[in-house]
Amino acid sequence: MSTVTTYARAALPLVPGASLLPFVAGRGKEMPALERRHDGVTVDPGHLADYARVCGFTLRDTLPATYLHMPAFPLHMQLMTDGRFPFPAVGLVHLRNRITVHRPARVGETFDLVVRTTPIEPHPKGRTFALVSEARVDGELVWEERSTMLRRGGGSADAANGGREGGGSGAPREDRESDHLTGGQTRGAPVTWSLPGDLGRRYGSVSGDRNPIHLHALTARAFGFKQPIAHGMWTKARALAALEPLPDAYTVEVEFKKPIFLPGRVTFQHDAGRFVVRSAKTPDTIHLEGTVTP
Secondary structure, X not given: OOHHHHHHHHOHHHOOOHHHOOOOOOOOOOOOOOEEEEEEEOOOHHHHHHHHHHHOOOOOXXXXXXXXXXXXXXXXHHHHOOOOOOOOOOOOEEEEEEEEEOOOOEXXXXXXXXXXXXXXXXXXXXXXXXXXXXXXXXXXXXEEEEEEEEEEOOOOOOOHHHHOHHHOOOOOOOOOOOOOOOOOOOOOOOEEEEEOOOHHHHHHHHHOOOOHHHOOHHHHXXXXXXXXXXXXXXXXXXXXXXXXXXXXXXXXXXXXXXXXXXXXXXXXXXXXXXXXXXEOOOOOOEEXXXXXXX
8 A cells, every 4th residue: 555545544534424434443442453464574775775864874784773663654554544443543643652672683684573553541631552563583573662652632630650551661750760871872962953844755755654744834734733843753763873873782762742843953962871852942842852771
């Protein structure tokens, strides 16, 4: 299924009366146990080079932690446009993303991917669920990802832990212990990134995520944004590129805060295992917070 077809199907619940059709998502109360697989995934070195260029990674014979999110993303979209999926895909908010690299994933390897849904959890602003992705090589788990999504509306003020799974995911609080990065990383002064207006289109072309909110001002305005916004997974990838070199095995988790409007300027700063992306104009505005734990 092409990207255009996938997004057209994702937008079907917005069409009056379409939600009554059995193949259109968004009519359920509970999250069914949905799963999709893609076996035999290989890496095109040219595509990897394009991805590294957009995100700032140094080309190596191992994959950046965020790279396997791209072949997993079409499986995410297949799940969220399944007629049994309880929410319309349009309007879901990507709250948090956690990736664990169990060992370096190498360019020449063949990966078997599986993506599954988790049950719905209460949240102060609505309801959350996660898309859990795993990559195996000859049966060995080498990479996994948990993308936590929010469906706004009908929130619960009593939602435990603010909707965090087990109270342990997302960016850390000040009282949370954090390990130091390897590779000589120490506290750094803020570095300013200038993000061009076409960044969403450039990242969309390599990632396959061509959500209209990222592409042009006109399409972004149709969904309530004054300008196109940067992809959250680009921001996470760019932060990891700035932290290279990284351990052979680690977990990186981030919480997405405020959107980054394009074009724009942000600052990046890290301190041991923690990092943050802020608005360069209004430093109190945090776009992303995260940790890397060996």
